[in-house]
Amino acid sequence: MSIDLHCHTRYSDGSTPLEELIQLAALRGVTTFALTDHDTMAGCECALELGRGAGVTVIPGVEISAADPKRHGKAHILCYKPKKPEVLLPLLQKTTDSRHAAMLRSVDKVCRLYAIPREMILRRAEGSTNIYKQHVLQALMDAGYASEMFGEVFKKLYDSKTGIAYEKVDYPDIDTVMDAVDAAEGIAVLAHPSEYHSMDLLRELCRNHRIRGIEVYHPRNTEEDKAEMLRLAEKYDLAVTGGTDYHGFYTTKKNPVGTFTTAESEFDKLFSE
Structure with missing residues (x-):
């Protein structure tokens, strides 16, 4: 199996339409991918149907933007397969x-x-x-x-400090996001901890048992951080996931879908009831 648990489409800030992403996944031998558009699940229902037709398993999900006020930063939470997605809608809206x-x-x-x-x-x-x-x-x-x-x-x-067209977006704080994911009965993974210098947040989420997995294999995680992520995953018995963070043309590192993947054993661990 080839499992990519982080993909974006034109529904958010990806350049590729959903239909084409599924075709690309099938041609590249990606058997399973997660649709994790930013702050929307608008494409999930259609993706499930199109995936069945192409022989690709689609995991419905969303990448939720969060503020991390304690560290004056932000973070992204991947929420997979929420059983009550309607609970997330007010926060996403x-x-x-x-x-x-x-x-x-x-x-x-x-x-x-x-x-x-x-x-x-x-x-x-x-x-x-x-x-x-x-x-x-x-x-x-x-x-x-x-x-x-x-x-x-x-x-x-x-640039968030000097950009002349920058306008601040208000994001829910990380505790509000984690509570919403729990209420929706979703599966939470901290996305790309290196990207927003979120290692301290990761340690806190691990200690408080707020996440089920860590996105270790990602194009923008550092080797040093990945080593600690693996130690934390082992210590807290968390799944180790991988995702390409596919955005098509709209990204700094233009990796094809399925470049960064999740091991089948870790996939089973993440989604075991």
Whole structure:
């Protein structure tokens, strides 16, 4: 089996439509993948049906954005197979609304900085549940103002401290997210702990038995952090997962689906009742 437990589509900030992701997974021999779009489960029902037709098992899920106020940072929680997904909807909708309002303000700033029609940016977001920075950069690249997705123009606009088009999105705090996942009877895994320097948060979540697994095999985890993640997984009897964090064109490291995977034994451990 080839199991990729972290994939995004055009429903959030991926460039690839769901149908094409499933086709790519099948052609690359990925037998199972998790659909984990940011703060939305809009594609899950369709993905299950399309997956059956293509001979690919789809795990319904969502990657939930969270604030980590204790460490003045943020974190992402992968929630798999919630038995009561409707419980998550108010929390996800609140984030969606905040992101949409923030990005509309950001788009207006970008259009004042560059001679580009607002509609050109919004058109790049069609098919998504929201507007993302990647849509803005794609429009700027198409218009000739940027040469790459995450280069100097991205930093100029969206650096969280100095970006001139940066607008803050309000995220629920990590405890609220974990409580919602528990109430929805979902399976929680901390995504890419290295990405947001979340190792201290990981230790806390492990001590408090709030997660069922750690995403160890991910393109942006450091070797040093991975070694500790494996020690923590063994100490707390947690599943060790892997996911490509596939975004298609909308990512810094453009890895095909199925590049980072989860061992079958760890998959069984994560989803055992």
